[in-house]
Amino acid sequence: MNRRGLTLHRAALGLAGVTGLVYAAMLASLLRDGWPLLSWRFLLGLPRELEAGGGVAPEILNTFSMVMMAMAVIAPLGLAVAVQRVEYGRDVWWTRELDRWSRVFLSVPGIVVGLVAYRVLVAELGWPVSILTGTVALAVLNWPFVAVSAGDALAGVPESLREGSLALGTTRWQTWLFAVLPEALPSLVNGLGLAAARMIGESAALIFTAGVNVSPHWGLAAPGETLAVHLWYIRTEGLMPDATGQAAATGIVLLGLVIALLWASQRLALWLERRH
Amino acid sequence: MTAHSRRLRTDRRQQVLLGAAAGLYAAVGLGVLLMLLVSSGPLLLRVGVWQALLGVHWNPLAGQFGLVPFMSGTLLVTALAILLALPLAMALAVVGARVLRGTGPSLMTRGLTVLAAVPSVIYGWWGLTTVVPVVRRWSGGPGFSLASAGIVLALMILPTLAVLFQDALTRVPPTWQEGSLALGATDDQTLVRLIWPAARANLFRAMLVAVARALGETMAVQMVIGGQTIWQLNLLRPGATLTTQILTDLAVFPPGTAGYRALAVMALLLMAGMYMLVRISERWERTP
Numbered sequence: 280m281n282r283r284g285l286t287l288h289r290a291a292l293g294l295a296g297v298t299g300l301v302y303a304a305m306l307a308s309l310l311r312d313g314w315p316l317l318s319w320r321f322l323l324g325l326p327r328e329l330e331a332g333g334g335v336a337p338e339i340l341n342t343f344s345m346v347m348m349a350m351a352v353i354a355p356l357g358l359a360v361a362v363q364r365v366e367y368g369r370d371v372w373w374t375r376e377l378d379r380w381s382r383v384f385l386s387v388p389g390i391v392v393g394l395v396a397y398r399v400l401v402a403e404l405g406w407p408v409s410i411l412t413g414t415v416a417l418a419v420l421n422w423p424f425v426a427v428s429a430g431d432a433l434a435g436v437p438e439s440l441r442e443g444s445l446a447l448g449t450t451r452w453q454t455w456l457f458a459v460l461p462e463a464l465p466s467l468v469n470g471l472g473l474a475a476a477r478m479i480g481e482s483a484a485l486i487f488t489a490g491v492n493v494s495p496h497w498g499l500a501a502p503g504e505t506l507a508v509h510l511w512y513i514r515t516e517g518l519m520p521d522a523t524g525q526a527a528a529t530g531i532v533l534l535g536l537v538i539a540l541l542w543a544s545q546r547l548a549l550w551l552e553r554r555h
Numbered sequence: 556m557t558a559h560s561r562r563l564r565t566d567r568r569q570q571v572l573l574g575a576a577a578g579l580y581a582a583v584g585l586g587v588l589l590m591l592l593v594s595s596g597p598l599l600l601r602v603g604v605w606q607a608l609l610g611v612h613w614n615p616l617a618g619q620f621g622l623v624p625f626m627s628g629t630l631l632v633t634a635l636a637i638l639l640a641l642p643l644a645m646a647l648a649v650v651g652a653r654v655l656r657g658t659g660p661s662l663m664t665r666g667l668t669v670l671a672a673v674p675s676v677i678y679g680w681w682g683l684t685t686v687v688p689v690v691r692r693w694s695g696g697p698g699f700s701l702a703s704a705g706i707v708l709a710l711m712i713l714p715t716l717a718v719l720f721q722d723a724l725t726r727v728p729p730t731w732q733e734g735s736l737a738l739g740a741t742d743d744q745t746l747v748r749l750i751w752p753a754a755r756a757n758l759f760r761a762m763l764v765a766v767a768r769a770l771g772e773t774m775a776v777q778m779v780i781g782g783q784t785i786w787q788l789n790l791l792r793p794g795a796t797l798t799t800q801i802l803t804d805l806a807v808f809p810p811g812t813a814g815y816r817a818l819a820v821m822a823l824l825l826m827a828g829m830y831m832l833v834r835i836s837e838r839w840e841r842t843p
Contacts, residue, residue, distance in 0.1 A: 284741020292654055294646035301710065302670060305681045312684070359576035367570060377577070380584055382833045383826070386764075387587075388771035390801045391822040395590045402810035419583055426580065448559075450566045473672065480674025483773040483798070487805055510676045511774055514683060523684065530677045537672055545665070 309534070313527030321528055325495060326509065331521040335509060335529055337493035342505040342536070344497070345410055345489065346478045349417040354471060357425025364426075365433040366455040381430075384423040389483035392420045397487040410503035413489025420484050421474055428470030432463040465548040472544025476537045482507040491516075506533045591826065594810070594819035608824075613784040613800075615814035622797075624786035625821060628701060629796040631788070632776060633769040635705030640713045640765065647713075648720030649746065664721065670714035679778035682707035687779050694791040699781030702790040707775050712765045719761030723754040756839045763836045770828050773798040797821040 324334020368374055396416040400406045436459050444458040445451070460467075482505070490502035491512045504512070506529055513519065514526040602620055610621025651663045686706050691698025727750050735745040751758070781793025782803050795803075801818045808814025 284743040287743040287746060288649060288654055291646040291649040294643055295650040298643045298647060298713070305685070305710075308681065308685060309677065356576055356580070359573050360580045363573035363577040367573060377581055379833060379837070380581075382836075383829045384584055384587075386767035386771055386829050386832070388773055388798050388822075388825055390773045390798050390805075391591075391771075391825060392587065394801055394805060394818060394822050395587050395594075397805065398594060398810040398815070399586075399590060419587070422580065422583065450559075450562045452566050452569045453562065473668075476672040480672065480676070482674070482676050483802060486802070507674050507676050507774075510674075510680060511778070514676075514680055515778060526680055530680055533674055534677060537674065538669055541669055541672060 309527050309530050311527075312524050313529075313531040316521065316524045316528040317531060322532070326493060327519060329518055331519055333519060333525065335506060335532060337495070337497070338504055338506045338509045338529070339532065340497055341410060341489070341493065341503040342479060342507075345414045345417060345485075345503060345505060346475055348414045349421065349478060350471070350475055352414075353418045353422045353425050353474075357422055357474075358429050358467075360422075360426040361429035361433055362455055365430050366451065366459065381423050381427055385427055387420070387423075389420055389481055389485075392416055393484040393487050396484070400488065407500050408488060408490040408502060409500045410489060410497075411499040413485045413503050413505075416484045416488040417478050417481060420481065421478055424477060425471065425474050428474065429467055432466040432470055433459060435466060436462045465552040468544055468548040468551060472541055472548075475544070476540055479505075479533070479537055479540065480507050481505075482511050486511075506536070588826065591819050591823045595816050595823050598813060598816035598820060611786045615804075615808065615812075615817055618813070620813075620817045620820075621786075622817075622821060622824070624784055625795055625797045625800050626824070627786065627788065628780070628794040629770060629798070631701050631790065631794070632704045632708060632780070632796055633766060635702065635790065636708035636712060636769045637762065637766060639705065639709035640716055641762070643709075644713050644716035644720050644765075647717035648724055651717070651721040652724035653742070653746065660721070660725075664718060667714040667718045667721075671718065675711060675772060675775040676778075678707050678711045679775035681710075682775060682779040690791065696791050697781060697793060699779060699793045700791050701780065701794045704776045704780040704794075704796070705790070707779055708769050708772055711772065711775055712768050715768060716761060716765040719764060720758060723757035723761055724750055726757060727753045760836050760839050763832050767829055767832050770832075771798060771825065773802050777802050797825055 320332070321334045322339070323336050324332075325337060326335060327333030364374065364378065393416060396412065396419065400412050400415060401408060406412045433455075440458050440462060441454055444454040449457075485503075485505055485508050489504065489508065491504050491508060492502050493504050494501035510526050510529045510533060513522050513529070517525070519525060598620065608622055608626075610619060611623045612619040612621045613624055647663070647667070651660050651667075655663060682703060686703045687698040689698075690696075690700055690703045690706075694700070694702075731749060731753065732745055735749045736742070740748070776796055777799040780795060780799055782795050782799060783793035784795055784800070787794065798821075801821055804814060804818055808818060
């Protein structure tokens with residue numbers, strides 16, 4: 280035993296270093312395999328099923344449009360649920376049950392939502408496997424995440440702010456809109472950024488709802504393979520000769536999008552916090 | 556009408572709108588659960604709950620719906636992932652909470668947050684190009700195996716686990732730690748005898764979050780597990796989990812077939828698992 284009693288801490292430092300190296304090796308192999316294929320032709324071209332040199336332009340467009348549409352629906356709806364629960368909420372058995380199931384649905388596997396959406400939307404309502412169907416699946420899957428993270432953001436605002444506002448004679452909606460919301464905005468933005476990152480990387484819920492192929496023409500009813508699904512598809516079923524490299528290059532684009540998005544939302548949150 | 560009564564009317568209207576949003580939210584959740592019950596019900600009634608759950612043969616076309624291979628696969632892969640990730644996540648958390656100074660801890664949290672947000676297909680890609688060949692060379696088997704899935708999954712849940720662990724450790728009041736050090740305890744003794752016990756409840760709940768992620772992960776596991784439906788317990792051979800089997804068989808069994816109903820039973824089992832994890836986590840909420 281070390282006399283200063285730092286043995287465990289040194290071991291932790293060593294293990295953490297090894298772990299860091301593993302992740303570094305992972306990123307390095309992604310860059311090694313994918314970097315040579317990254318070019319304007321890759322970013323702006325159409326995917327090819329059987330020959331080398333395909334691109335991912337439709338996948339980028341699909342990813343963007345589906346995440347943005349789903350976000351446009353669940354950001355307000357998630358905030359509404361959070362406000363209802365935190366600002367107007369009563370503590371009775373059914374609200375407690377609702378909160379509990381929110382947490383259950385927080386970790387619902389994407390494939391379960393895909394299974395249900397496939398039956399309800401595609402098999403029974405007859406919707407095509409398309410961008411719109413995939414967007415609905417994405418929204419259903421991530422609504423609880425937005426609701427819970429927005430709820431946490433609102434709950435983090437000190438009670439004294441609400442009391443001060445109400446004591447001045449305002450109504451409850453004025454209180455949450457003008458006193459609570461500005462204070463909660465930074466962590467709200469962070470939560471929304473994480474939600475968008477989750478959606479960009481989602482694939483299990485989309486394979487059977489948005490599909491594994493693309494159309495050269497964008498449309499709500501057109502098949503909507505996203506970047507994440509594309510990566511899975513070419514790495515498990517792709518027939519093109521450069522499948523490994525294509526998958527890695529797609530992974531680099533995907534990872535770049537996620538990092539850029541997280542970085543931007545963190546900067547925005549920081550800026551809001553300083554300005555406040 | 557005074558300004559205040561107008562505002563009160565807005566308040567009532569807004570309450571109705573918010574209530575409607577919450578109602579829709581509950582309806583969607585209930586709808587998903589009901590659809591799973593409706594989809595799986597006929598099969599469970601015909602085959603019997605226990606026969607379906609405890610059968611070891613999966614051959615839906617021949618009327619065999621045993622789910623044991625997938626339940627065992629899910630449990631084995633999850634257990635392996637947690638066992639591998641726990642010590643590494645604790646090491647990262649100890650470094651983040653007790654070794655690094657200044658901006659170090661927050662930089663580490665940000666890095667881990669990015670790693671936690673890396674899409675699962677990228678972990679799966681890496682598993683295919685690196686983990687599977689290594690396991691193949693080691694074991695002489697196909698490489699696609701429960702062990703590969705466990706390793707990939709461990710790396711995937713590690714960042715989340717480390718962030719939550721680090722948070723749990725930093726929540727232990729610094730005055731307690733200073734008191735322990737002032738009494739002559741070494742840093743190691745303070746960590747083992749004071750910080751871990753004090754953070755116990757939060758550490759345990761962090762682990763439950765990681766277990767939930769591991770149970771529900773689909774893509775990364777499906778890419779490296781091999782998808783074999785014959786029940787076996789050798790970690791170095793291929794297998795399948797509840798999630799991967801839904802993914803691979805949903806294309807084969809469209810809604811309305813008996814196979815789809817069996818997949819819905821698997822989804823129901825996963826939801827039951829998530830519900831149990833939340834209930835266990837609630838019991839630890841008020842313990843210090």
